[in-house]
């Protein structure tokens with residue numbers, strides 16, 4: 001054992017946030033609340049709840065966020081997208097959030113209605129782009145607004161410069177934080193950060209970290225979302241398709257390795273895609289020194 005191994009305690013305490021998705025069934029609801037109950041004592045900066053285009057998903061997001069406001073002391077952030085609704089409808093949802101005490105929105109364009117990878121067509125009468133949505137929300141109320149960032153370029157963007165230009169426009173419209181799509185190679189994040197800083201973007205760009213619960217699913221999603229999956233990651237999960245217990249141990253090791261490297265290179269804020277499961281994220285936070293008071 002190396003007695004000189006650097007202590008995580010030497011780093012400044014880091015700030016974490018957690019992302020959940022709205023549950024579809026009673027069982028999923030129970031899982032979500034178990035996860036929130038386990039992670040809440042870590043005092044996250046905020047917890048966010050994703051949003052889908054259909055009316056029922058919309059209501060489930062609202063119900064989940066409203067319950068977080070009622071039953072916890074954590075600040076919620078509600079995701080909101082431009083897809084499948086007119087401006088009036090989106091504004092109505094945003095006003096309802098404000099009335100329920102929600103002050104933070106994660107404002108996104110949203111995936112095409114045909115699903116990730118399909119062609120995006122703005123909804124007639126709706127906000128066409130995330131840039132318009134951010135401006136519209138700011139006109140309604142003084143929401144805190146977080147937006148997305150893509151270290152490997154959004155799949156529909158022609159260039160990195162186009163993406164950075166869009167990010168700047170979202171900031172000009174009122175966004176004060178960006179969360180990245182997940183990535184596995186930290187150099188990709190730092191290269192993006194450097195480009196963004198050179199382009200004059202100075203808001204926090206918080207790395208989105210995912211613990212790979214199911215490698216095949218993650219790899220499929222990553223392909224559509226334009227996030228690369230390195231060969232070394234595939235190799236680590238090789239031969240484990242029927243061995244979820246070992247996969248989980250590997251997932252924890254991979255995530256720990258990633259966040260330690262980010263931490264050692266100066267990152268102090270982390271956003272975890274929890275997939276509504278607490279254990280891996282809780283363990284990684286513990287390693288980072290983020291502990292219940």
Ligand code: FAD
Pocket residue numbers: 049050051052053079080081106107108109110111112129130131132147148149154155156157158162163166167179180181182208
């Ligand atoms: P944007 O930054 O809006 O970019 C999307 C594309 O539009 C880019 O090619 C960009 O160049 C172009 N563009 C942007 N503005 C303009 C403009 N004014 N004029 C012309 N072109 C423009 N999806 C959901 O459905 N629900 C969620 O809850 C959700 N949460 C997410 C959370 C995070 C942290 C991230 C990274 C993604 C999330 N997504 C979610 C996925 C996201 O909606 C999709 O990736 C979508 O395809 C892009 O929306 P965006 O706001 O992330 O991208």
